[in-house]
Ligand code: NAP
């Protein structure tokens with residue numbers, strides 16, 4: 001039942017349960033659209049509570065079966081094979097991601113997919129290195145700790161980095177021996193289904209990886225409520241994160257939440273201006289601003305403000321807004337019409353609040369269609385304005401002038417969020433002092449939006465808790481068991 005969309009093979013989506021593609025039990029379907037044209041790409045099975053039941057049952061059976069007794073090194077080999085297959089299929093995965101999400105093909109093919117493969121390979125290496133300790137306790141006991149998998153993990157992910165976030169959630173969970181039910185975002189389900197095939201082709205036993213497409217209140221909420229799920233790992237909005245945490249209390253699930261941000265990007269007067277402009281632009285316009293770590297509040301020291309703004313505006317004007325399949329495109333369409341409308345609403349609010357619009361400010365179209373928004377900059381923003389406090393999740397930058405280090409640290413931390421921050425200066429002491437004072441899970445000094453499989457990523461404050469990536473991610477996917485043996 002193959003079909004094509006603009007010459008690309010795209011199949012109608014089914015649920016992936018127990019290594020088989022199946023229809024949703026209630027028979028419902030929803031559509032996924034192409035942000036650059038507004039057309040429907042294909043339709044997708046809409047999973048509901050009974051499908052979550054089936055997926056959780058498969059995941060529990062896999063834990064009790066071959067997966068649960070598989071040598072750790074073998075789990076690592078299987079994950080390595082997944083990394084290889086992602087790399088082999090990079091061209092197709094990048095096309096599907098760009099079709100479904102709208103991100104420039106240059107980003108999906110050169111950043112998202114290769115990084116997804118590197119992350120899976122990194123965690124493949126951890127599979128047989130997750131160990132406990134022998135403890136020199138008082139008394140005549142042999143006492144040791146085990147790190148055991150948490151069990152069945154429900155993973156609920158957003159639409160901004162569909163395959164990348166799927167991989168950075170799944171790989172550590174699998175390395176640690178858990179089984180998974182993944183609920184992708186309804187706007188971008190296609191690469192998760194490609195990934196399901198990859199796991200099957202790599203030789204994963206049935207039930208270890210399950211993908212249930214559907215919406216948040218249906219499939220997502222059923223996963224959160226399910227007594228057979230031991231943990232929920234979520235990336236998305238703070239409001240939904242709070243709801244998930246509340247609902248998880250009923251079954252006392254383990255929860256890790258990677259939520260929104262309003263990250264400060266701070267340019268001190270002694271910074272290398274060319275690099276700082278480059279970092280400011282990438283910090284907000286990469287992936288059309290649909291980045292949880294986006295440097296959406298740009299703090300510029302007053303002494304360089306005028307000169308900096310000239311360079312910033314010139315660089316923004318060069319940022320090509322076009323069809324995401326054009327390799328020169330740097331700003332693609334927003335993921336959905338709703339998201340575009342939401343961003344435009346914030347732009348209107350910024351104007352009404354009295355911020356000075358110095359670039360963009362409107363919707364855009366390419367060939368008369370698509371959910372684009374012009375790269376937009378507001379200057380002279382007050383840190384208390386709505387556009388400086390709420391996550392816009394689009395290509396909208398708020399520039400806030402500051403006086404000195406003390407002033408900027410106070411303003412930078414005056415937010416409910418604490419996901420990331422950038423600091424631009426040549427002064428090594430100022431850089432590290434500021435990094436220490438900023439309340440954020442990641443601080444980039446003279447760079448921005450740099451990621452590596454080894455670097456833990458996650459939030460302070462209302463940006464959530466728990467860490468993705470790095471060795472720290474494994475802690476969130478294991479339970480520690482302490483065993484005491486009486487030697488008397
Ligand atoms: P969202 O509502 O938080 O969605 C994220 C995921 O949670 C999706 O898979 C969603 O499913 C699911 N979900 C929604 N309600 C749920 C519930 N009650 N129980 C369980 N799962 C549920 O995010 P969004 O609507 O896509 O975007 C809204 C805003 O969130 C954005 O504008 C942005 O500010 C923020 N956001 C942040 C990040 C981040 O990386 N931190 C990523 C995306 C969005 P469905 O959407 O399929 O219904």
Ligand code: MG
Nearest residue numbers: 032033100187
């Ligand atoms: Mg889509």
